[in-house]
Amino acid sequence: MSIIEVRELSKQFKEVLAVDNVTFDVKKGEIFGLLGPNGAGKSTTIRMLTTLSRPTSGTAIVADHDILKEPSKVREKIGLVSEKTILYDRLTAFENLMFFAKLNGMDKKNAKKRCMELLEMVDMLKWKDTMVGKFSTGMRQRINVIRALLHDPKIIFLDEPTLGLDPQTTRTIRELIKQINEEGRTVILTTHIMTEADILSDRIAIIDHGKIVALDTPKGLKRMLKQSDDEILDIEIPNMTSNLVTELEAFDCVQKVLSRSSEEIRIIMNCDNPVAFITDFLSKHSLNIRAIKTVEPTLEDVFIKLTGHEMRDQAVKKARFARRMMHQ
Ligand SMILES: Nc1ncnc2c1ncn2[C@@H]1O[C@H](COP(=O)(O)OP(=O)(O)OP(=O)(O)O)[C@@H](O)[C@H]1O
Ligand SMILES: [Mg+2]
Known part of the structure; x- marks a missing residue:
């Protein structure tokens, strides 16, 4: 059963066609990976599906609601972990979460209970009264992820959730993503890291220059290359x-x-x-x-076969840049 139905979705920014007529479905309960290089259109797709950006044409049904006709209904059902962390350094972890819970319209008692549950889930209860500004990048990212779970959404969108993180923290966040999914939530994940898409996703859409060039299970994508006599x-x-x-x-x-x-x-x-x-x-x-x-064959080989170019060079540069920005 599909929980997201994307139909001929496009986004044009002046001369850039960021998303080019994409159509796909996300099944209820799966981890769906959107894999593509820098500028492929991953974030733009996520922004449209989470109602932050209006499509130029096409639409999508997210958890039974049309993103154009019922954007606030869509927002109630989804959580978003965006590329940029939005946490207040001078507030504690708990205060940050309570602030966002209030924005979500939760009453104080429920919000408090939920914040404590979520802090415990990511093993951060002992840090609840510490200012977020003092946290490591990994600790911040854990708070950033649970912030998106406050209102118990059915669907969670994560835009490059491990970008700029060290290997240990990356593993923790990947485990957390699996856990969120095992709780019955549908996960849509963007990444430019082949292994991340491979390890985590039930199905992967490979996106390049705004177009979906392939969509299958990781195994299916690799099989495609094997069958082609390559x-x-x-x-x-x-x-x-x-x-x-x-x-x-x-x-x-x-x-x-x-x-x-x-x-x-x-x-x-x-x-x-x-x-x-x-x-x-x-x-x-x-x-x-x-x-x-x-x-x-790896997904990297599949990507090269489909697009005729490599993805890695750009991705490495981007990860280095993100790490530098986070440590500034
Ligand atoms: N607000 C905007 N105005 C103009 N162009 C934009 C805007 N947002 C994105 N673009 C362009 O649209 C294209 C797709 O960008 P998008 O951010 O969706 O890519 P991405 O796959 O998320 O890449 P990245 O790996 O860099 O995050 C790029 O060419 C980008 O420069
Ligand atoms: Mg992006």
Whole structure:
């Protein structure tokens, strides 16, 4: 059963078509990942579905209500953890939560009970009377996530919830997302991190330049690559030359060559006999092979296959930038 039905949704900002006619459904109770690089249109999609931004065309039904016709009804049913943390540094964790509970129209007694429950859920009860300004990034993010759960929403939207977090905190937040889902809530999650989408999502929509280019379970997406006769090889070449990537990509049966280090490439190809093809090519160019192995496709490979470009470079830059901003 679908809890969200998105129909031909578009958003145009002057000359940028941020979201380009997307249609998809989110099933009740699933974790749905929106995976895409910088500027793909993930946040814009989330902003429209959470009624913060008006679509240029198209619409969506969220928990039985049309985002255009009944935006306040939609807001009652959803919680949003947006890209930016909105917490007041000079208020304690408890005061912050109570403030947002009041904004949600909750009465004081209920709000207090709910705040305590949620603080306990994320193991933050002992910090309830500490000013948020003193918290680590991970502690802030835990408060930020439970803030979105105050009114017990059926659906929770998380826009890049682990951006800029260290590995340990990232794990904690991912566990929390799973827990929120296990409580019966539908989760819509945006990320540019392949492994995050892979680990957490029941289904993933890959979005690029405002368009959904694929939608399936993580397994299904990877299977798509396997069925297509494509082979992925990792090859270690100690005396690699700088123009090797370009030379290999010139072959019709070679789809993409990625330089993984100064001595290793990954090649996605559908040549007849991939290993023979590559060993032959390299020996003709007097290049040595230290190791060659076939690898199982990852979501990264699926993304490259579908879009013709890599996602990682931008994503790494973005995570570094976010970390810098958070520590300023
Ligand atoms: N308010 C705005 N005005 C003009 N252009 C915008 C606005 N918001 C987003 N855009 C543009 O729309 C496109 C999609 O942006 P969006 O923020 O939705 O991408 P994203 O997938 O969330 O990317 P990121 O990984 O950077 O968060 C980008 O080209 C962006 O520059
Ligand atoms: Mg975004």
